[in-house]
């Protein structure tokens with residue numbers, strides 16, 4: 001029951017060995033943050049090159065950490081999409097070559113299903129087997145490329161997913177990254193804004209999200225996100241749709257109204273190379289003045305509030321009493337606190353992956369593969385990258 005998971009969809013090269021979808025023997029992640037940081041975003045060509053460089057040592061490290069050899073493996077699970085084509089291909093080609101050499105089956109995994117299984121893996125890991133019971137859940141995948149709501153239902157072979165809501169434009173993580181870039185904070189922006197928000201007043205600036213209106217407005221309007229271009233939105237309840245592209249402009253306007261300059265080299269925050277997010281109020285104030293700290297706290301408060309409102313509303317309307325929040329933004333401190341506080345008020349349960357498993361990793365890929373391994377759902381040898389692969393449509 002040992003599965004080697006491989007993940008290379010974006011800017012992390014990761015490998016992991018997971019036993020029977022419930023016990024992580026190793027999880028190794030090589031991040032490319034340093035490579036992309038000076039560009040303020042992921043550069044696809046550089047990503048492919050870095051994956052090529054990292055894949056062999058990362059897999060070796062995962063096997064060594066797990067204390068197993070290639071001969072102990074039962075299958076190889078690999079992310080087939082969504083993601084950057086060149087980046088995905090590195091993982092897929094490696095998985096196929098290894099499978100051929102060792103006569104192992106390959107299991108193709110949707111990266112978004114992986115994020116959902118990051119929570120399930122940890123729940124199974126922490127609960128005694130006798131109490132393990134999978135029930136339907138409303139899953140919020142909130143990351144750098146997605147802000148999507150799914151109804152996730154355990155089924156005999158593998159889980160079933162139904163798309164319930166999604167962003168019409170930017171993902172929440174993208175908004176974090178863009179706002180951070182605008183203010184001159186570090187990359188990726190999420191951890192910086194998370195850290196700084198603690199030292200500001202979340203009620204200082206009333207950032208608001210307009211309710212997305214009738215379905216009629218959406219007909220024929222294609223989503224502008226990079227991933228999952230094919231997912232239909234006209235059929236979705238507009239109450240469960242998100243839009244995060246406007247808040248960047250709102251932040252910029254607020255900055256200008258405050259008489260401060262933003263953008264280009266005229267940055268607000270005074271960050272020195274190699275700096276890390278601030279840990280104390282003094283460090284935060286050395287970066288930016290109090291009104292900016294307040295605005296950052298208000299930005300985060302508004303984003304988390306919008307995610308909460310729509311996620312709980314969707315769970316309620318579907319009769320789901322269990323909520324899973326996963327993806328990079330699920331590492332956010334305020335998000336975790338507020339979801340955890342709200343759930344019992346609604347008679348619901350909410351779970352998140354540990355922060356390390358919230359962002360990209362391969363343990364979630366190996367865990368998602370387990371039910372497919374059991375039912376013998378293996379990839380054809382023609383398996384290739386599917387950059388716009390959607391989930392649950």
Ligand code: ATP
Pocket residue numbers: 009010011082083111115142143144145146172173174176177188189190191194327328329330331332333358359360
């Ligand atoms: P996708 O999963 O949609 O393909 P991705 O794999 O690039 O996208 P992840 O690695 O899951 O996304 O998440 C990265 C995102 O999470 C970035 O936008 C980053 O800013 C955000 N993020 C990371 N930590 C935090 C945090 N503590 N608070 C808010 N956002 C965070």
Ligand code: MG
Pocket residue numbers: 010011012144359360
């Ligand atoms: Mg990433």
Ligand code: FE
Pocket residue numbers: 111115143144327328359360
């Ligand atoms: Fe991801």
